[in-house]
Amino acid sequence: xxxxxxxxxxxxxxxxxxxxxxxxxxxxGELSEDLVDAILEEAGKFASDEIxxxxxxxxxxxxxxxxxxxxxxxxxxxxxxxxxxxxxxxxSGPEEFGGQNLPSTLAMAATEMWNAGSMAFGLCPMLTMGAxxxxxxxxxxxxxxxxxxxLVSGEWTGSMNLTEPQAGSDLAALKSRAEPQDDGSYxxxxxxxxxxxGEHDMTDxxxxxxxxxLPDAPAGTRGISLFAVPKFLVxxxxxxxxxxxxxxxxxEHKLGVHASPTCTMIYGDGKFGDKPGAIGWLIGEENRGLxxxxxxxxxxxxxxxxQGVAIxxxxxxxxxxxxxxxxxxxxxxxxxxGMAPIVYHPDIQRNLLTMKALTQAARAICYSCAHAxxxxxxxxxxxxxxxxxxASLLTPVAKAYSTxxxxxxxxIGVQVHGGMGFIEETGAAIFMRDARIAQIYEGTNGIQAxxxxxxxxxxxxxQCVAAYFDELDSxxxxxxxxxxxxxxxxxxxxxxGLKALKSAxxxxxEKSKAGETQHVLAAATPYQTxxxxxxxxxxxxxxxxxxxxxxxxxxxxxxFAENHVNGAVAxxxxxxxxxxxxxxxxxxxxx
Amino acid sequence: xxxxxxxKRVVDYNVKIRVKSDDSGVELxxxxxxxxxxxxxxxxxxxxxxxxxxxxxxxxxxxxxQQSQETLRTALAMGxxxxxxxxxxxxxxxxxxxxxxxxxVEEENPGLVILGKQAIDDDSNQTGQMLAxxxxxxxxxxxxxxxxxxxxxxxxxxxDGGLQNIEIxxxxxxxxxxxLNEPRYASLPNIMKAKKKPLDxxxxxDYGVDTxxxxxxxxxxxxxxxxxxxxxxxVEELVSKLKNEAGVL
Numbered sequence: 083x084x085x086x087x088x089x090x091x092x093x094x095x096x097x098x099x100x101x102x103x104x105x106x107x108x109x110x111g112e113l114s115e116d117l118v119d120a121i122l123e124e125a126g127k128f129a130s131d132e133i134x135x136x137x138x139x140x141x142x143x144x145x146x147x148x149x150x151x152x153x154x155x156x157x158x159x160x161x162x163x164x165x166x167x168x169x170x171x172x173x174s175g176p177e178e179f180g181g182q183n184l185p186s187t188l189a190m191a192a193t194e195m196w197n198a199g200s201m202a203f204g205l206c207p208m209l210t211m212g213a214x215x216x217x218x219x220x221x222x223x224x225x226x227x228x229x230x231x232x233l234v235s236g237e238w239t240g241s242m243n244l245t246e247p248q249a250g251s252d253l254a255a256l257k258s259r260a261e262p263q264d265d266g267s268y269x270x271x272x273x274x275x276x277x278x279x280g281e282h283d284m285t286d287x288x289x290x291x292x293x294x295x296l297p298d299a300p301a302g303t304r305g306i307s308l309f310a311v312p313k314f315l316v317x318x319x320x321x322x323x324x325x326x327x328x329x330x331x332x333x334e335h336k337l338g339v340h341a342s343p344t345c346t347m348i349y350g351d352g353k354f355g356d357k358p359g360a361i362g363w364l365i366g367e368e369n370r371g372l373x374x375x376x377x378x379x380x381x382x383x384x385x386x387x388x389q390g391v392a393i394x395x396x397x398x399x400x401x402x403x404x405x406x407x408x409x410x411x412x413x414x415x416x417x418x419x420g421m422a423p424i425v426y427h428p429d430i431q432r433n434l435l436t437m438k439a440l441t442q443a444a445r446a447i448c449y450s451c452a453h454a455x456x457x458x459x460x461x462x463x464x465x466x467x468x469x470x471x472x473a474s475l476l477t478p479v480a481k482a483y484s485t486x487x488x489x490x491x492x493x494i495g496v497q498v499h500g501g502m503g504f505i506e507e508t509g510a511a512i513f514m515r516d517a518r519i520a521q522i523y524e525g526t527n528g529i530q531a532x533x534x535x536x537x538x539x540x541x542x543x544x545q546c547v548a549a550y551f552d553e554l555d556s557x558x559x560x561x562x563x564x565x566x567x568x569x570x571x572x573x574x575x576x577x578x579g580l581k582a583l584k585s586a587x588x589x590x591x592e593k594s595k596a597g598e599t600q601h602v603l604a605a606a607t608p609y610q611t612x613x614x615x616x617x618x619x620x621x622x623x624x625x626x627x628x629x630x631x632x633x634x635x636x637x638x639x640x641x642f643a644e645n646h647v648n649g650a651v652a653x654x655x656x657x658x659x660x661x662x663x664x665x666x667x668x669x670x671x672x673x
Numbered sequence: 674x675x676x677x678x679x680x681k682r683v684v685d686y687n688v689k690i691r692v693k694s695d696d697s698g699v700e701l702x703x704x705x706x707x708x709x710x711x712x713x714x715x716x717x718x719x720x721x722x723x724x725x726x727x728x729x730x731x732x733x734x735x736x737x738x739q740q741s742q743e744t745l746r747t748a749l750a751m752g753x754x755x756x757x758x759x760x761x762x763x764x765x766x767x768x769x770x771x772x773x774x775x776x777x778v779e780e781e782n783p784g785l786v787i788l789g790k791q792a793i794d795d796d797s798n799q800t801g802q803m804l805a806x807x808x809x810x811x812x813x814x815x816x817x818x819x820x821x822x823x824x825x826x827x828x829x830x831x832x833d834g835g836l837q838n839i840e841i842x843x844x845x846x847x848x849x850x851x852x853l854n855e856p857r858y859a860s861l862p863n864i865m866k867a868k869k870k871p872l873d874x875x876x877x878x879d880y881g882v883d884t885x886x887x888x889x890x891x892x893x894x895x896x897x898x899x900x901x902x903x904x905x906x907x908v909e910e911l912v913s914k915l916k917n918e919a920g921v922l
Contacts, residue, residue, distance in 0.1 A: 085687060089705065117868055120746055123707075124859045132858075169861035182865060632703075 084134040084396045086126030086195045092119055094442070095187045097628035098621055099449035101456075109460045110185060118188065125192045128168060133199025134396075136161055140202050140341030141512050145282065150329045150353075152281040152343045161203065162236075162284040170196075171207055171236025175214055179226070179234045186381065190388050190452040194445070197392035201516045202341035204392070206239055206279045208385050213240025213291050215378035216308065220366035228316050229289050238285050243274040243292040243311075243347060244375070251529055253372065254302040258294040258349065260309055261359065269359025270294050270311055270328075271350030276523075280345030281313075281330035287322060288313040292349065292362060293371050300369065308371035309362035311349065328360040329353050338515030379525075380455060380477045386524040387448045387480035390488030390517065394441040397495035397513040401437060404499055404510075405430050424498075432645070433498050437491045439642035443618025444484035446625060451476035471546040475538045478530035483614025485520035486527060492517040531606035534613065535590055544591060551587075554580055554617060557624045564627060568636035572623060572643040579616040579643075579650035586612055586657040604661035612653035619647035674784035675730045676719045678753065679774055680712040682737050682744040683794040696892045699794070708744045710856075711789025713751075714849040717856040718787055718819065720752040727821055728785075730754050734777050736770050738762050742872065749867035750859035756872040761884060765877075769884040771803035776880030778808060783844070785826075790815050790848040801848035811841035817852040 096102040096115065104110045105118075136157055143155035165171070174189040175181020189211075197204030214233050217226060232238040249256035258272025270292055274280070280290065290311040299305030315323040332346040352358035366374040405425035416422030424430045451473055458470035492513035496503035503510045521527045539547050558580065561573050586609055593601045622642050626635035684690060685705040693700050708716075722728040733748040734757040735741040745756035759773055778786060791798035805812035813819070813828030817836065820827040821843070830837040831850045859867070877884055905911045916922045 114868070116743070116746070117864070119743070120750065120859075120864050120867070121861065123747075124750065124861070124864055128858055164858075167860065168858055169863075173861060182861060 083130070084137075084198050084399055085130045086122075086198065087395060087399075088119075088122050088126040090442070091126075091191050091194065091445070092122050093625065093629065094445050095191050095449045095453070098446045098625045099187055099453035101185070101187050101453060104185075104453070104456065109457060111183075113185065113188075121184070121188060122191055122195075124168075125170065125195050128165065128170070129195035129199040132161060132164060133196060133203055136203065137200040137512065138509060140200055141338075141516075142340075144340035145333065145343035147281075147330060147333045147343070150281070150331070152283060152330060152333065152345070154282050154284055154343070155341050158203070158341060159284045162206065165196075165207075166236035169235075171210065172234050174211070175234035176218060179231045181214075181234045185456040186384075186452040187449055187456055190384065190448060193385050193388045194392045194395070194448075197389045198396040200341065201389055201393060201520075202339040204389065205339060205342045206282070206284070207236065208382070208389075209242055209278055210236060210240040211385065212242050212378050212382050213289055215381060216291055216365060216374055217310075219377045220308070220374045221310065222363075222365075225310060225363055225365065228320070229310065229312070232287070233289060236285075238287045238289055239279060239282070241277055241280045241288055241290045241347075243277055243280070243290050245276045246273060247275055251526060253293065253306065256293060256295070256306065258292065260294040260296055260307060260362065260364075262296065263361075266363075268294075268309055268362045268364060269350060270309055270362045271359060274347040274349070276334070277330075277345040277347045278342055280343065280347045282343055286314070287316075290328065290347070291365065292360075293375070294349075294362075296368055303372050305369055306371040307368050308365040308374045310365055311360050311362035315361060325354040326360050327351065327353060327355045327358060337518055338512070339519060380473055383477050383481040383524050383530070384448060384451050384455070386520050387444070387451075387477075387482075387484035389520045390481075390484035390486070391441060391445045391448055393488040393513050393517040393520070394437065394444065394484075394491035397492040397510065397517075398434070398437040398441050400510055400513070401495040401498040402434055404502075405434060408500075430498060433494050435638070435641045436645070437494050437498075439622065439638050439646065440487040440491050440618075442625065442638065443622055443642065444480075444487050444614070446621030447476065447614060447618055448480045448484055450621065451480040468546075468549070471541045472550065474541065475534075475546055475550060478525075478534040478538060479610060479613050479617065481524065482521070482527035482530040482534075482610050483618065485517070486611070486614075488517040488520055489514070527610070528607060531610040532603060534610050535602050535606045536594070539587065539590060540594065547587060550617075551580065551584055554620045557620050557627070560627055561623045566626075566636055568633045568640065569623070569626070570640035570644060572619075572636075572640050575643040575648050576616070576619050576623060579619060579647045582650040582654035583612055583616045586654045589658050600665070601661040604664050605657040608653050608656040608660060612650055612657065615647055615653065616650055619643055674728050675732065675781065676722065676728050677774075677778060677781055677783035677786045678712070678715045678719050678731060678733045678748070679770075679786070679788050679800070680716065680733050680735050680744055680748050681709045681789070681792045681794075682706050682735065682741045683709045683792050686710055686793060692893050692895050696894060698890060698893050706740065706744075708747050709789050709792045709794075711791060711793070711849055711851070712748075713789075713856040714851070714853050715787040715789050716748045716751050716753060717854045718849060720857070721854065722819075722821070723752070732757065732781055732783065734759065734774070736761055736765055736773050736877075745872055746867050747859065749870045749872070750864040751857060752863065753870075755870055757875060758872060759875045759877060759880070761877045763884070764886055765884050766886055766888060767797045767799035768803055768887065769877075769882055770800050771807055772882040773877060773880045773884075774800070774804050775807045776882065778804075785821070785844060786810075786846050788846065788848045790850055801846050805846040808846070810844055810846050812846040812848075813839055813841050814846075814848040815850040816847050817850050819847060819853070 140155045145154050172181045177183045246256050260268040260270050292309045292311050293306050317323045328349050330345040331348045334344040349360040350358050408424045409421035413422040413426035416426040454469045454473035458466050496510045499510045502508045622639040626639045685707040691700040719731045731753040733753040736759045788801040815831045816828045817831050818829035827840050
């Protein structure tokens with residue numbers, strides 16, 4: 083069963099992402115390395131000993147709906163209660179409202195552990211985290227006074243209501259409406275789908291954040307406003323009042339994350355209250371709802387990326403444990419009695435090392451992104467801008483690359499288990515099923531790629547991405563001078579990889595400037611993969627360089643370079659030549 | 674009443690122990706360390722007694738290297754009030770620990786010392802008993818239930834044949850067994866508070882104890898692996914094997 087890799091995570095956030103530097107340079111407040119260790123240690127215990135044992139129970143039972151009420155799997159409610167009693171939901175919230183205000187790197191490290199224990203469980207606090215950020219940045223003091231402290235502690239959860247049947251990736255099409263009332267509140271009407279933890283029995287209230295249109299709102303995305311709509315209205319003394327006119331009309335039957343209820347939410351159907359319309363309050367300004375959403379988008383997308391890392395880690399641990407126990411056939415490197423444990427077979431080793439390396443590469447990208455978010459909140463305006471752009475640049479890569487590898491690694495995990503991998507009871511398939519959604523929600527990975535090539539590369543006229551490549555170059559320089567034989571051909575391969583990434587970047591920039599959008603869009607996904615592959619490979623080198631004497635990190639970097647990063651040139655070709663081939667072949671697709 | 678809880682930093686219970694290549698001991702380099710699980714039970718017991726109003730202050734103490742600070746911080750994060758680290762880098766045997774603890778007891782004057790019945794690294798199961806002898810205090814070892822009332826403590830002991838109920842006079846030494854309680858997780862706010870709680874550093878010299886080992890480790894080796902089993906043909910054969918070969922009947 084999953085055991086939180088506390089030391090590995092600590093190494094990644096301190097020495098690869100840069101938290102140790104931040105602590106040394108006074109950018110991390112009162113945080114010390116000891117405290118980081120203590121927090122990770124205890125979070126790891128909870129994730130390993132309390133959440134992970136619930137994974138299969140949650141998957142098998144799933145959440146169920148009866149008369150508008152959702153029942154979570156047995157033990158789920160107690161698990162959530164113990165988790166918020168441990169103060170974990172309040173890890174990153176503002177101190178004024180009971181939070182610990184700890185940095186994003188730590189919040190993401192903890193997020194990884196909860197989700198590796200059970201992604202279906204980890205999803206709930208992830209949605210609340212989004213609500214907390216929206217509240218912090220945009221809610222009025224009156225709204226904060228009523229809801230904020232309970233959201234920060236996790237006593238109430240938050241849900242995010244964006245999607246409607248006709249408005250998925252394109253929110254411009256959304257129809258839910260909000261009618262202003264004389265008392266300053268609004269009445270919300272409409273249907274929302276795919277609402278994660280939109281209804282559940284773990285807390286006695288839920289605060290729904292809902293995107294809807296005002297009567298006179300302009301069409302498109304500039305006419306969307308954000309509202310807070312509680313499941314139960316709150317009395318002046320803070321006690322719960324009447325049920326609001328919102329309910330869950332259906333649960334989706336899904337491929338994975340069965341314990342997480344995916345709800346269809348109906349607002350303003352007249353089911354509750356004296357007149358139809360769910361009562362809500364505006365968050366931020368009218369028609370600026372999407373902007374409010376964007377403030378938390380970086381974090382939410384990064385958190386989903388971290389889910390990819392989490393699943394990859396859990397799947398890797400399970401596969402390695404299995405490969406050490408399962409015995410089949412003979413192996414040249416096994417001289418023991420009887421059949422060899424399959425971990426001695428080269429093909430299994432290739433699979434397991436791929437799992438391990440991809441997991442650590444994606445982890446490094448995610449935590450580097452988290453570190454950039456932390457750094458964007460400190461220092462001079464210039465520094466803040468630099469780091470904020472860095473975070474924006476890395477966010478789509480962290481989200482898409484990590485969730486892609488999450489799925490890949492989970493699939494390899496099934497493969498390592500052989501026939502048993504296909505049997506649910508083994509517990510390898512669940513990772514593959516759970517991982518799949520992370521590539522889709524919070525902006526599909528295709529959307530992330532478009533974001534990367536169209537919005538992120540042009541930031542500061544290309545200076546942002548150029549500075550990032552300079553940083554990767556300087557790691558390669560350290561690698562070159564380290565002269566450590568354990569790295570094998572890493573230096574040459576990683577350098578070629580970075581060269582391929584730079585060329586592909588130049589090519590895309592040129593095509594963008596020339597207005598050849600078709601080419602840019604066609605190249606987006608292979609470019610994103612190339613970006614993740616090369617930066618992940620170089621981060622593995624950084625990780626190894628930061629742990630002097632530990633040869634196993636250098637060996638893993640070498641494996642990844644010599645077996646994966648050498649594919650960078652092929653990806654570069656795909657970027658630069660893909661679009662033409664699409665054009666000629668795509669005609670056959672359209673009815 | 675003040676309670677003193679000694680805690681030991683040991684190899685984490687999840688770690689697969691490896692013998693050093695020269696057979697001189699167990700590999701400790703780059704190995705995850707954490708609080709001895711029985712000591713966690715002791716800390717939990719002290720916290721529960723404090724929550725019940727029987728205890729005013731919980732002092733945790735560890736004899737070990739600088740890194741034992743982390744173990745003490747864990748105890749503070751669980752809910753202990755302050756900590757004492759008696760720094761010592763080399764191997765220290767139960768008798769030396771007991772002598773050092775005697776010094777700490779004389780300084781701190783606790784009404785009760787709660788120790789884990791043994792540490793999972795060397796499994797000595799001696800320190801509590803030795804400390805009781807050195808102090809001349811009563812002892813209740815292997816406790817699975819503790820009830821303090823005034824000058825006496827009722828202790829339910831886990832002994833080979835079952836459970837033994839004893840009543841002992843306070844001040845006393847109690848050592849904890851597995852079933853006494855289930856230790857809590859440190860909450861995040863308490864981890865944050867723990868870094869501000871006092872942690873005093875002392876040295877072995879402060880207690881004038883000679884820690885020179887009385888024992889010599891000749892060799893450390895892996896336990897013998899499990900041998901392949903045999904399938905017996907009948908109940909009679911099984912009984913005969915148990916009687917004649919295994920000698921357990």
